[in-house]
Amino acid sequence: MEVESIKPLLAVLTPLIGSVFILMARKKPNLREGATLVTAFVMFFAVVSMVPDVLSGKTLHYTLFEFWPSVPIGFRVDGLGMVFGIVAAVTWILTSFYSIGYMRSLDEHAQTRFFFCFAVTLFATEGAAFSNNWFTLFIFYELITFFTYPLVTHHESHEAWEKGNKYLAYLLGTSKVFLTPAILGTYYYAGSVDFTANGIMPQNVDQVMLIGIYIFYLAGIGKVAFMPLHSWLPASMIAPTPVSALLHAVAVVNTGAFCVLRVIINIFGIDLMQQLDLGVITAVIACITIITASIYAMKSNNLKERIAYSTVSQLSYMVLGGALLTPTGIRGGIMHIAMHAFAKITLFFCAGSIYVATKKTNVSELNGIGRKMPWTMAAFAIATLSMVGIPPAGGFVSKWYLMIGSTEAKEFWTLIVLATSALLNAFYFVPIVMNGFFRDAQDEDAETTLENARPVLIPQSVGAAASKGGSGRALAGIREPSLFVVVPLCITAVVSFVLGMYPEFLLEFIGVMFQ
Amino acid sequence: MESSLPLWAALIPILGAFALLLKKNSDSFRNAIVIGASVLPFLLLLSLYGSVINGGVHYAISWLPGFGLSFKVDAAGLLIALITSFLWILCSIYSITYMTHEDKRFRYDFFSLLTLASNLGVLLAGDFLTLFIFFEGLLIFPYPLIAHKEDAPAVKGANLYLYVGVATSLLLLSGMVLLKTYTGSLEISAIAPDIAASMGTAVKFQIAILMIAGFGGKAGLFFEHFWLPEAHPVAPTPASALLSAAMIKAGAYGIFRVVNLLFVPQAGAAAEDWLTLGNIGYWTIIIGTITMFFAVISALISSNSKRMLAFHSISQMGYIVMGIGCAAYLGKDGAMGVAGALYHIVNHALFKAALFLGVGAVYFRTNQLDMYKLGGLMKNMPVTAICLFIAVCGISGVPLFNGFASKTILHHAIIESYEHGHDMTLWLVEKIFIVTAAGTFASNFKMFYLIFRGNRPKEFEQVEPAPLPMKIGMVGFAVAILFLGLFPNWLLETAIGPALAPLGFDPSSHAYQLLYNVQTQVSGLAILYPGAESFSVVLHNLFSSVVALGLGGGLMYGGLKYHWFHITIPKFATFDFYATKMLRRLLNPWSLASDKRV
Secondary structure, eight states: OEEEOSHHHHHHHHHHHHHHHHHHTTTOHHHHHHHHHHHHHHHHHHHHTTHHHHHTTOEEEEEEEEEETTEEEEEEEOHHHHHHHHHHHHHHHHHHHHHHHHHHHHTOSOHHHHHHHHHHHHHHHHHHHTBSBHHHHHHHHHHHHHHHHHHHTTTOSHHHHHHHHHHHHHHHHHIIIIIHHHHHHHHHHHSOOBOOTTOOOOSSSOHHHHHHHHHHHHHHOGGGOOTTSOTHHHHGGGSOHHHHHHIIIIIHHHHHHHHHHIIIIIIIHHHHHHHHTHHHHHHHHHHHHHHHHHHHHHHOOBHHHHHHHHHHHHHHHHHHHHHTOSHHHHHHHHHHHHHHHHHHHHHHHHHHHHHHHHOOOBGGGOTTHHHHOHHHHHHHHHHHHHHHTOTTSHHHHHHHHHHHHHHHTTOHHHHHHHHHHHHHHHHHHHHHHHHHHHSOSOOOOHHHHHHHHTTOSSOOOHHHHHTTTOTTGGGTTOOOOOHHHHHHHHHHHHHHHHHHHOTHHHHHHHHHHTO | OBOSHHHHHHHHHHHHHHHGGGGTTOHHHHHHHHHHHHHHHHHHHHHTHHHHHTTOEEEEESSTTSSOEEEEEOHHHHHHHHHHHHHHHHHHHHHHHHGGGSSOHHHHHHHHHHHHHHHHHHHHBSBHHHHHHHHHHHHHTHHHHHTTTOSHHHHHHHHHHHHHHHHHHHHHHHHHHHHHHHHSOOBSSSOGGGSOGGGOHHHHHHHHHHHHHHHHHHHTOTTSOTTHHHHTTTSOHHHHHIIIIIIHHHHHHHHHHIIIIITOOOTTOOHHHHHHHHHHHHHHHHHHHHHHHHHHHHHHTOOBHHHHHHHHHHHHHHHHHHHHHHHHHHGGGTHHHHHHHHHHHHHHHHHHHHHHHHHHHHHHHHOOOBGGGOOOTTTTOHHHHHHHHHHHHHHHTOTTSHHHHHHHHHHHHHHHHHHHHOOHHHHHHHHHHHHHHHHHHHHHHHHHHHHHSSOOOGGGTTOOOOOHHHHHHHHHHHHHHHHHHHOHHHHIIIIIHHHHGGGTOOTTSHHHHHHHHHHTTTTSGGGGSTTOSOHHHHHHHHHHHHHHHHHHHHHHHHHHHHTGGGOOOOGGGOHHHHHHHHHHHHHOGGGHHHHHHO
């Protein structure tokens, strides 16, 4: 049932208005951060106010104006958008608190710009979540790219500029070269670019063109970080950790997965996808990305980079869910947006927390960290459970649905890929936790290294060896950073666990999509 | 009957674990909680006995965690759950003093209780998803127990354990996904034959292989065993005992459920379904036999006594899995195999725990695990020696001790299987069975001899006897071993008989009849009873045992005299070598440079 409502507009505009207040309060840091927090809460309530309507099976609509014949700029809230919107809203609140702790602990410069861009990015993210057609979505998609650029290049160092340019080049390049033609093609064949429940693409046109448009979509949505168009994501890890946490674990990347799901479900429709065998093509690309990115993750020693590669891998889980074209698979894919978001943001929060407390960024330097920072590493452990998919943590539920979906679709090889990927996840996340709790901090005496090198699975590392003489003092005096940092990461960890215990909440949103 | 007691049995240890947080540093408080939280589930489960015999207990909660949890207890599950919590009680008592030598006792107790909860959950689960949730708990919670010492071997063992566990649990998960897709259900009951013939038997084999391999990781089946001798011995002794005697059974239990329940055809099923079951059974026998044989070889050449016992755990799991396979191979006539497997699960739990605790007591006083460096401790530690002797007799299958009964039944099962199809490999399996029993006898008596007899090294002259709580633990197990050894029929009548009832065996089958015949004779004492009906069966059983023990005695004598036990297998021939190497490469590729530097 379609209902006209202004609520989506309010939810989207709140962070935009909030960003103005943030600019106005630039001279008073406390007031400025107050504005961020108030905005985050208001937006959260605006989004939540739409929950009862959506759950009762309604689709909320609001059209601003007609930009072009049958191409309006407007909003439409359905189950998929709602899952994404809520996840972004909840995580923004937590990230706001976390950013305050993080930015102030490190005494970062240009904090007003940081919080302003953050708010505008959230505006664009919510806009993307609630867009009613590809044109509106495209505008918000590009806005996200532009307003995250200052955040990525926040440090203003040479490296930051270089990586920021890479970021811009990949995201803008793909969207200009591939996404724009794909949207125009869609408009040409379907006469509109609206999202409808069963897709808008006509079945009676040239199949080659349809497949071409689809491939252009996949290539154009750079934010989903398909291999080989993924390297902007690890590059963007140069940004401060809250940016990596909210934007490159939740908002930006989920926008990518969200767009692909929109294309699969609402533009092409499941029937047409099946008819053209596009599901298999997507699944192959997604699976290659899943495995390759996991291997990259195993190879990277930088903690944030490792988490970023894990994100590349996990994004393809969501796409894979859609590509399986079975209700269970799509459920799994959409659920994974939420499950992954909370687990991944926890991991990033933890990485940031470790950085604030110790200035360490390498995995190999983190032995024994759990004894000094038990809360951070406990949260990291819970998030790891979710990433590996160990019940009852959240990641298990979505993985379970994805796996069932893949057997239902008779694509058994995707089952193998999912299982392998979970194992690889364990390989690159679990050692961090276990070494953090059960290994001594690097005692870099030559004889210990020699002694441990053979029988130990986790021998001393290059980075640690370089800081020779740290023996035991490596972590002396380290303790948990401020509560602003620790509390949010504990909350996200708990949420990621609770979501696994009560996935019904998410399932209901997805359920209304298929009514 | 519907009852929430199974849920509570799994929940109480969890609650107990969190109750430990109240007074983290009080030893007496923690001991009381740990023992209380192990005794209560035992009593709860015991109180379920009546209703389980009369048709089973089930319970379901739908609101947690998303899918809902369901519990279903039948006699087999209850039996293993009871023996598990019994082990936990005695090992907790034992650990009161043993753990005074270790620090981080809170962490140990906390995770020990969580492990108990997961273990009970696995055994009481009513569907595979519930089972899987607890199975993953059983993957994570023992990690701190194994890595307790936090030194290099402990962390290595724990890591191997964890990664093998994750990998195999993913196999299990894949099997479950296939099962769910094809049958629409994950209930632990005979649902696999419902997979339509149109899907082909290939699917059934895929499910069986994935699930057996999935559970086999925990059970230490061949190819998946290499973590076990690294992980079990490095834990503190009570934890080693629990891992090796109780937790490993969760894997055997899973295989038992898959092979002996999931794939058992219903009445009136097509012959093809029975054939599938038979094939699954056949390969299970083969895997079990390989496991039991090679592990006993490894045990013979181990000098670390805990490591040796870990190899024996693998070997004894081979016996159990072979029994499970025999039951499936024999189809409707498989009662003997299941009975032997279940019986051996119980017996192995008892004697393996007793062995570990005994060796642990020696270690506690001497700080020495290498059996070749010990000797003559009989005078110092008489109670430990006697308990260990009883356990050694138990594991070796000496008549009048518990292992004799179950090994005899298993032996009958494999003979049955051979006569069923006259497959020559099964004839060979029967011979390997005897040889393995001989090897078990040789290595265990060798250990006993080296520790307690012979010359006592000077530094051990002042060794004191084991402290009281440790004695209580050991004597408890020794008494249980003797009791089951002298009255083997008690367990067959009270628990194993009822466990066989719902499994769809043909009560008029030869095996079933023979089982009840054998029942009266397995004790070995039957030879003294007047009116023993089939005297020849008794003699036959004793004869097999005597052959095995004789061979074992010869092996032990020769081995000690000519130093056969000091053979070392070259590194490249061990699984551990490759697994460790592979994991090292996988887990930290960036460390290669530092390796070169070293």
